[in-house]
Amino acid sequence: MTDEPLDLARLSAMEPGRATRLLSGVRAAAFAGRQPRLAPRKVIHDSWQRVRLHGLDPEQGAHAGLLGLDEVEHRRRSSPLGTVLPTLREGLMAAAEEAWHMMVVTDAEGRVLWREGNQSVLRKADQLGFGVGASWAEETAGTNAVGTSLVVRGPVQVHSAEHFVRAYHPLSCCAAPVLDPRDGRLIGIANLTGPAPAITPATLALVTAVAKLAEGELRERHRESVDRLRSVAAPVLARVGGRALAVDRNGWTAAVTGMLPPDRVPLPKSFQAGRCWLPPLGVCTVEPLPEGWLLRLDDEGPDGAEQRAEPSRVVLDLRRPRQPGLSVAGAAGRWAQELTPRHAELLYVLARHPEGRTAAQLAEDLFGDPARTVTVRAELSRIRRTLGGVLDHRPYRFADRVRVELLTPPDAAQLLPHSTAPALLAARATPSPRPTKPVTGQPN
Template identity: 55%
Template sequence: MPRTQPPSPRTAGSRGEGAPPRPVIDASWRRVSRDGVVPGQGTESERLDREVLEGRRRTSALREVLPELGRGLAGAAQSAGQVMIVADTEGRVLWRSGDRRTLRLANTISLAEGAAWEERATGTNAIGTALATGSAVQVHGGEHFVRVLHRWTCAAAPLHDPRDGELLGVVDLSGPRSTFHPATLALVQSVTRLAESELRLRHLESVEVLRAVAAPLLSRIGGPALVVDPQGWVAGATGLTPPRRLPLPAAPGDSVDLPGLGPCAVEPLPGGWLLRVREEAPEDGDGPGRIVLDLTGGRRAVLTVAGGAGGSWSARLSPRHAEILYVLAVHREGRTAAQLALDLFGDAGRTVTVRAELSRLRRTLHGVLDHRPYRFRDGWETELRLPSGPGDLLPASRSPLVVRGRGVCDSLSP
């Protein structure tokens, strides 16, 4: 396919020359400048040793879709004189393949297995910037902050686990600047979506297998019980109407307190867990409790609930649910569907989307939210924990209220 060069951007190493950078590049330059990256530095990093690298490969869910990624991108990389890179959530290169000559060139800039390519290590680049923004991005030539990368072009897209929205890593195509093609980013995005679809299909198949195991087991249980997979997706239930998914800890142990269910005895099953609901009510009943929305982890948002009939529990939030709860934490008095639509999308007319998201969220976090208007439960103490860095408030979010919140954090930072 023919290769065309994009318009020349203003380069990071020579401010003021050429056209202004695109907004995504300008925002990245500001981040890496705050992190102490300088245009004249190199891209060398301390690589993971072989044992640690192999350990990350074995435990990474990206391993499951390597064949899918290879079928979609490895051949294209080879023919275009580029390399395919698969990196984890820290920007560490786990796997790479492609044109041999380009692989040798990649070694000279430390684009090698085990090397770090997050923004704070190597400046603006497709891998690190896709991780920082949560969005697909192409970085060409002088858009790289570090000058040694000006001869390169790269396009990357984040890959998420469809079971819980968790970021698994980044898929990237990189090569010399002469290998640029305007369709490269679209290709990377398409292959990444196919890989996510493969993970989704495997998850559905595993739940069906677990459902077959659960059916005869649940039929012999007298009280309320559920069978869930390791991510909390419900494969079967008896004696109650279950949600689609429960905020189950990674290692629940012998018992766990779950929202809407209370204390549950936990028994391991092949491919999941049996949860027997203990029907005795806790002494504190439905009394007031405490809700903590912790956004200090950047892309990792956690809700912790203590008190009430559901006991104490924590749940990792999807990006959209984190945005919604942030809005409700800022507006403790509550928000209508139209107000939430304006806060989240800048469009008060998107109430259908808002109501659907709130319905899912209220089922998942049973007992935490009230409605008419939507708000945190009345009478409960609510704490919002914000990150110290202005750009770390839900960094992948484009919600108008979140964007304004980053400005507030910036004005409060030292």
């Protein structure tokens, strides 16, 4: 194997036909189990490994079918990306029209919600089954910029024969995720796709910049909504005794009285008025406000003691590949929420290591690099603020008083299948011999 790296800048400098032949040779050797003369890029190699676990046909892929028009319209109305679609169009359509590209915007599952651009490329996409409502997720379309960007949560460019499926080799594509600034959730992908010779490293930079512009617009819209809630909540809080705060529907604090203001209170997915228990706060009385909630903390119990009941049970549910969830229960109630991919990885590793892990060990588990402790500590700090005493540190572990139950899918390949963390790669390759039993009262 040569020492020269196979990178996009080098590929773009080549004559298009030569670059395609080179990548085709790399793919053919890798798929035949031979050592290619040049190694594929790591992001491509890792994606090929994941796609193989899905048993995808490398010639044609496995189309999941198009969503119906009613479902597409429902997803468009529900997606925050609909509010920033003009920003995405303005940033991407000039390039799409001038360079024989098409602009594609998908949801968080990789389903195409909007698609515009050069008619020739649109017709080619139709022939390949990539109309509005199609899935570009890795498990159906193989390695491609949209599906792979969904997995790595970062910008990705896939050129010609780097696609897992041979039918897509005439195309190259660039994609970048759009994250919701309210909760960090990945809400969709912005993409430019065109003929293989038309995509350059500058295309990826453009798509990434436009995705960041869309995130900035979403952030400004959110700030304005919090300001509106603050003006409504201020007179309400002035009449409330004790500790209380007003939060928006995503838990961001707009106003507070009688306590230090938390930046955000993570709310369970299903949240409604009444009495509830939130791990960071304890027992609360919840009342609706325009665009948010009033949370009144229930400080005093019958004996005058503070009712901040410690959680006693945690259920980490990883059976649904795209919706990892966590349920925390105690004497005061139960709380459940979906997890981000990174938090699901961290909690899985901690559940498998009840004795605890240091920051360096977790960095090795997640990134294969024990030096990345700053990232690990930052993520664990966020989790500990959310879970209210469930996790201890030095080393990081679940608290001794908490009973932890881990639910994993029957098929080891579906255990957080999009994760590239070394600990998860090892777990999928060597399934645990201990079966995971259903738990009474587990989250749905």
